[in-house]
Amino acid sequence: MLSALVRILPYSHFNMLTLKTKWLALFTIAAMTANAFAQDNKALLDALVAKGILTTDEAAKIAAEVKSTPAPASPVLAVPASKFVKKLTFSGRFQAQYAGFGESIDGAANPAYTNHFLLRRMYVGVKADMANNFTGVFNYDFANASFDAAFVEWKQSDALIVDAGLRKVPFGLEEWGISSGSLKAIERSPATRYFVESNNGRRLGAGSYHVGLYAGGTQGLFSYNVAITNPERDEFSSLNGNSDPGVQGSGSASTNTLAYWANGAVGDKFQGGTWKVGASVGYLPDQGGTAVGKGDNLTVYSTYGILTFGKLDLEGEYFWSQNEHGASTTRDASSSGYWIQPSVMLTPKLEAVVRYSYVDSDHRGVNISDGIRSAPSGGTMNKMEEWFVGGNYYFNGNDTKFQLGYIHGESKDKATGGAAKAETDGVRSQVQINF
Secondary structure, eight states, X not given: OHHHHHHHSOHHHHHTOOHXXXXXXXXXXXXXXXXXXXXOOHHHXXXXXXXXXXXXXXXXXXXXXXXXXXXXXXXXXOOOSSTTEEEEEEEEEEEEEEEEEEEEETTSOOOOOEEEEEEEEEEEEEXXXXXXXXXXXXXXXXXXXXXEEEEEEEEEETTEEEEEEEEEOSOOIIIIISOGGGXXXXXXXXXXXXXXXXOSSSSOOOSSEEEEEEEEEEETTEEEEEEEEOSSOOOBSSOOSSSOOOTTOOOOTTTOSOEEEEEEEEEEEETTEEEEEEEEEEEETTOOSSSXXXXXXXXXXXXXXXXXXXXXEEEEEEEEEEEEEEEETTEEEOOEEEEEEEEEESSSSEEEEEEEEEEEOTTSOBOHHHHSTTOOOOOOEEEEEEEEEEEEEESBTBTEEEEEEEEEEEEEEETTSSOOEEEEEEEEEEEEEEO
């Protein structure tokens, strides 16, 4: 309303007003501004016309402009239902990818290549800080119709934090210790995926999302985490078509034994950098063998390290396992694997990354698609490796970034013996927003 008056009233109107009339005009303008969002300003405009401050045409123009100008939106107030809520925090992570892979297999027809855009993650989360040191955490991935976290937390101190519900078990640096929003090579390595992704008869399924009871904390340079959980890797809200019992599952003959997890690490800062080393273990009774629930036990281990110095970053991890009858009904398997990843900041926003990963299934079997997400199947082999070479551009750190990389993967030696080889080459890109 005020801007409409300034544009319409000629200077002569103000120049000819007496002091008393000037104060009246200022009061009138202020009153009209305060009432700009009222339903009817006609009476006020009529009064200005009667005082000779506005002409009939000027009043009509002002009325028309005010009517056509939308009022600013009123602020929305969110009030928690519980009076014990101290703070609500909303968060999200949106990732869109492109994946393109071709593949060749010695002595066999080449599988169809991958050439596809996808929504990798669409996280929306809520954290409720409650009285008495309780917290509720909920994070859901709408791209995969699965939970990323859903647990209740109680914090006694930095040295003791207890969680009950669904979250990732403390096993594997790349899977558990590094957020998906902070991965430098876009996707996790074949070694990590082989050990922690769901059991498909080749992968071990020993990690990632489990429902259970967790505890952890830090004391000086030392940190620890322990957990007792259901043995099955699970993050779905209900059956997903693959005999997955969902987070509400009541268990079965193959999942009625509990799994046990532990992780410990020590780290510190030094002039110009940081370091951290640690180890983790998981014991899954009745979850080994070629089929779970047959009395075969599975134990998995990892040891890892992180070193940063100036613009340089070096990360790596080694996995190994003891899997009763993991290769066949007459043969155990001691699958192993590792990954190593150096990176350097070339500019304040541009980072170069290289990663090498290797998997030895010890005749249990591994497929290229088991280790490299989106890659075509390459047949069941005994060993595989991957090279990733790429870069990250950070518009606003990990909150807004673009990633691009070239991937070369190979699998070789048939799991049952004999020479064979499969290769894949491709590119992967991703754009990410965190909030």
